[in-house]
Amino acid sequence: MKPNDQELQEEQDILDAFEAGALKPVDNPEAMKLAHQQAAGNTFKKDARLNIRLSSRTLRALQKMALAEGIPYQTMIASVLHKYAEGRLVPSDNETRG
Structure with missing residues (x-):
């Protein structure tokens, strides 16, 4: 999966701390x-x-998404469900309005 902005910032923070000897x-x-x-x-x-x-x-769409990420589709589905259950994946405003 591609890193998001928060992950990139965390990596940059770690690199900065390393370079500063912290x-x-x-x-x-x-x-x-x-x-x-x-x-x-x-x-x-x-x-x-x-x-x-x-x-x-829906299954074909999920399989295409997983293929684009280079992971098995069942692994991707499990990951999405895990993130949602942990509160790290939330529906967009459009999805909550129904």
Whole structure:
């Protein structure tokens, strides 16, 4: 997926902090790495199955979008649903008016 403006700004902030020498190493990098790996594994654990009916037109549109992003369409759909459930993806004004 392409980075959005917020992600680009965060990357620039990290680069600026690095270049300014403001970043400090962690005390135990291996333990920190392991903790982050476990958190990521728990976050993205797929332990439930969902069957959903879509129109073939909608499915084709989703497949085309995923192809353009270079990811499997089921992965893209799961990502969109996850972001929506976490409150990081909200409908536009047009979609909420019905």
